[in-house]
Amino acid sequence: MPDLMPAEPPVLRVDDLTVRFRRRNMDVAAVNGVSFALARGETLTILGESGSGKSVSLKALMGLLPDYATIAGSVLLDDRSVLDLSPAELAKLRGGAIAMIFQEPMAALDPVYTIGEQIAETIIQHEGTSHAKAMHRALDLLDHVKIPSASRRLKNFPHELSGGMRQRAMIALALACSPSVLLADEPTTALDVTVQIQILLLLRQLQQELGMAIVFVTHDVGAAAEISDRIAVMYAGRFVETATVREIMRSPRHPYTQGLLASTVHGGLRGRVLETIPGAPPNLAHLPPGCAFAPRCRHAGDLCTRSDVPVTASPTGAMVRCVRAVPVPISEVSA
Numbered sequence: 001m002p003d004l005m006p007a008e009p010p011v012l013r014v015d016d017l018t019v020r021f022r023r024r025n026m027d028v029a030a031v032n033g034v035s036f037a038l039a040r041g042e043t044l045t046i047l048g049e050s051g052s053g054k055s056v057s058l059k060a061l062m063g064l065l066p067d068y069a070t071i072a073g074s075v076l077l078d079d080r081s082v083l084d085l086s087p088a089e090l091a092k093l094r095g096g097a098i099a100m101i102f103q104e105p106m107a108a109l110d111p112v113y114t115i116g117e118q119i120a121e122t123i124i125q126h127e128g129t130s131h132a133k134a135m136h137r138a139l140d141l142l143d144h145v146k147i148p149s150a151s152r153r154l155k156n157f158p159h160e161l162s163g164g165m166r167q168r169a170m171i172a173l174a175l176a177c178s179p180s181v182l183l184a185d186e187p188t189t190a191l192d193v194t195v196q197i198q199i200l201l202l203l204r205q206l207q208q209e210l211g212m213a214i215v216f217v218t219h220d221v222g223a224a225a226e227i228s229d230r231i232a233v234m235y236a237g238r239f240v241e242t243a244t245v246r247e248i249m250r251s252p253r254h255p256y257t258q259g260l261l262a263s264t265v266h267g268g269l270r271g272r273v274l275e276t277i278p279g280a281p282p283n284l285a286h287l288p289p290g291c292a293f294a295p296r297c298r299h300a301g302d303l304c305t306r307s308d309v310p311v312t313a314s315p316t317g318a319m320v321r322c323v324r325a326v327p328v329p330i331s332e333v334s335a
Helices: 054-062 087-093 115-127 131-144 163-174 193-210 221-227 245-250 255-262 330-334
Strands: 012-023 026-038 043-047 069-077 098-101 181-185 213-218 230-235 238-244 311-313 319-321
Touching (some): 026 054, 026 238, 043 221, 054 098, 054 181, 054 213, 115 131, 193 213, 230 245
Parallel strands (some): 043 213, 043 230, 098 181, 181 213
Antiparallel strands (some): 012 026, 012 069, 230 238
């Protein structure tokens, strides 16, 4: 499958990532051959419905999956093979070269330690600095993510902060050791719209200042449009379409991508019936042959149920996995 390739040498390269969960008589194919590459300063958004394999992909990159998960493929972080690291090496890598912002900070932050102590612990573990210096850095980080009255919030417990401030504290924790790659697992889902925009703008600003690569996971098309350089649309554990944010928003080519965009609420829909994608995502333990989206696709035909769904690449490096896709002239995309 063609890679979603950056213009510069990648800081993170994932090739044919596969994740299967095997327990008793169940075999769930959660991620099925995902490939992409990401350069410093770039943001790749993985877009798709719940259950499509987005969060599992991020946890595989961090080595956070349970023992009954089988991971195959290749994950290179600065040319270092992540999947070959020992548990001790993985522990050192997490929070250092690669860090993660979790969807719900109340579940990710320890409720019995203050925000400052949790950030300082990460700095001490990875850099071996003194507690006093680590706390000073923690204060600087809270200031950096624009938490008001940072010196006071440093001594707060997670439950004493609002949802928006908890997420900012989670971002500060993830940035504590200046990671090369930041993984953001739906970091705005539990927040109201105003705070969502603030968090997205903050992530963009921090990325520009620190030169990080970001993998942003969401099912929110609006959030994807706001923060992305490139978008990978995921369905049933596969990328079904990858392209720049401009290409995806202006000329989506896969029926699933078209359905996601058509079912997004925006001001222009006033007085019109909202379109929906019929049916439900497939059972990953019993994937249908051929295109997994075919049972829900209005354009599905006999060719769609064959075992080999063709992958079509465009001159811009975009990819679509669909029997109906044809190459798009580069002039049409840039018009």
